[in-house]
Amino acid sequence: MDTSETPRRQLRNSHLENVQNLSTPIRIPPSPMLKTLGMGTGVSVYRLDRSPRLGQIRSPWAVKKILKNTLAKKDKLFDERIVYEADILRKLKHPNIVGYRGIVKSTDGTNNLALEMCTTSLGSILEERHDEHLGPLPARHTFKMIMDIAHALDFLHTEAKLLHGDLKSFNVLVKGEFEICKLCDFGVSLPLDDKGEINFQKNPQLNYVGTGLWSPPEIVDEAEIIDSKADIFSFGLVIYETLALVPPHFGTVAELADETEIDDDEVSKENIEQDPTMDDDDVAATADDEEDTELDDTKENDDEFSLADLESAYGTRPPLPVAFQLSDDYNCIVELFYLCTNALSEDRPSARTIWQCCENNAANITTSLE
Structure with missing residues (x-):
């Protein structure tokens, strides 16, 4: 498993995969185009x-x-x-x-x-909301994202027979004001067999890359066989991001950093080590940032904040932040977060069950938001 992560803006670059219309062979020209x-x-x-x-x-x-x-x-x-x-x-x-x-x-x-080009990524939207102290993503937008990406995952798992393998907020693209959401970045996707599984023992050439913070427990535990529910766990952590506005587990570990009085200057590029195997699609939202980075895993003492604090939380369900008071509009969203992040894969819903649940609740959500 690749243990690279995409921590929040001070410790990671944003991911913005803006892509556009191309129907004929092209030649890539130099700047300024x-x-x-x-x-x-x-x-x-x-x-x-x-x-x-x-x-x-x-x-x-x-x-x-x-x-x-x-x-x-x-x-x-x-x-x-x-x-x-x-x-x-x-x-x-x-x-x-x-x-x-x-x-x-x-x-x-x-x-x-x-x-194809989209306006921005969900991850960039959440970072901006965090920085501007705007609170959780509006329920109607989160609900739309869940339904759209669940449709994409259902297609991947049942028809294309693929595991996305790196689901996170920066791999969800958004058009307009959540007119439609789209799944992107398939560079580390894995084929599912006729049973909807991946048997690593029988297929040693296959390797789950992913991103550590969003990895399911079966990957952390190095299970020999996984199935499409691995994507569902990661999807549950994307839902978490819409509520917490930070990557999974990062809010909890950031509190540890605050307790040890480490400021932004201490956690700087000089103290950050890049994992060369990190997924090639972790793209920044701004041109000023030059590299994706991760926390250095060294400690000066036992209390110092490090990558090990994050790694210990991989494959677990992060606690929801207590700072945000969620209205009843979020009840269905919170329930899906818990269901998707169940420890056992068989206890997680399928992508089809998720979007069907969303459709069944769509009328109630719309009514409550009017």
Whole structure:
């Protein structure tokens, strides 16, 4: 299991996968046509504004490219993941899965991926709400996100026979004011067998990468066989994020940091160590941030805040924050959070059960919010 995480803004870069319309082979031009949307481990995402064609204005693209310093290491991992993600996405046709538009080679021989464009990511929205002290995401928006992503997961698990494998708020894209939500980033997805399972013992070439903070207990426990419910646990932690506005477990560990009086300057880039195996789609929301980072796992003493404090919480259900007073509008959301994060996979609902539950409660939610 990859133990990399995406901690909150001071300790992680935001993830913004803005991607756009591409239907014909493309050539990636140099700046100024390319505008940086963000950077992540090994990759960067650029907005490409296209010139009008035949008098028609064409929508921009967002193109995922491998960073030059990554290419200098001659590590083919990131290029292979882009090709792998493209192979998966071109087969996935669903309104709640980000649309594939094309893949093209740069002059240096590396591959670039272009996708449908969305406004922003759920993770970026939650970070902004946290920084502006706005409280939990409005229930109607969370409810919409749950329904849309549950539809995407149902399609993945039952028709495409895939485990997403890295579900978190930054891999949920949002169009407009939650007009529609879409699942993205399939570079580490895994195939499910006819039973809807992954048998690692029979398939040693398969490896769950994911992101540590969102990993289910069966991954932490290194189970030989997992199923689609691994995604459901991670999805439950995405629901948690909409309530707590921080990644799972991070709020609790941050309190430990406050108790030891560690400030932002102490937890700085100099004290942060990057995991080179981190999923290549952890893309920043701003161009000012240059790298995804994680906490250094060294301690000066037993009380100092470290990565070990986070790792000890992997695969568990984080407590809901007591600072927020949730109204009755959140009852269904909180219930789904608890159901999805049950320790045993068989006790978690399927994606289909989740969206059916949402549909059954949609009228009540809408009425209560009017």
